Amino acid sequence: MLNGRLFYSRGFSYIGVLVTLVIAAIGMQGAAVMWQQQSQRSNETLLLEAGEAYRLAIGRYYEATPQPVKQYPSRLEDLIEDKRFPVSKRHLRKLYADPFFVKQGMALIIRDGRIVGVHSQSLLAPIRSSGYQESQSGFHGAKHYREWQFVYEPNTLADLELAWVNR
Known part of the structure; x- marks a missing residue:
């Protein structure tokens, strides 16, 4: 037993x-x-910050064009060192990586051979569904982060800078 x-x-x-x-x-x-x-969520926040920094830098580059016909940058490096002036300007401190694809940069949105914006390459579905800035109104209902396109539209720089400061 x-x-x-x-x-x-x-x-x-x-x-x-x-x-x-x-x-x-x-x-x-x-x-x-x-x-x-x-x-x-952390990567999503980083994407929003980096994307808006790019949109703002592209807007500053565009609006600072010394010629009468405004131009978008042809390379992202032009945002770091704008050599169109006697003393080069900096519209962006550094190039930001895509938080979802760290080894790659943001994907470029090109019009007429010039960079008008950037976006992520991620196919993940966004977690955030509200609380976007006015310039991000197209993000509602996006199925993937790659649909979050940070494009600078002419004559919106003042609104973007105000939104950037008030965030």
Whole structure:
């Protein structure tokens, strides 16, 4: 009988360890999902900040064109060092990476061979569904981050700078 009792107690201990492992695995899975969502929210915020910085820099470059016919930049590097003036201007401090594709830069939106805006290359669905700035009104209902296009439209620089300051 003594051997029988030991046998049964070992079985219960084994089941107890299995139940504990299952509960721990479920808890870790929930934590992983929460971490993934938090990471995506963080990247989403970085994307909004970087995209707006690019839109503002493209607007400053465009509006500062010394010729009568305004021009968009032909390269992103022109936003860092604008050599169209005797003393070069800086419209952007640095080139920002796409937070969802860190090793790549933002994808460019080109019109007539010039950069008018940028966007992410991510096919993830956005978490944020409201609280966009006026210049981001087209972001409502976007199915992917790549639909968030940060394009500078002429004569909107003052509104963008005001929104940037008030964020």
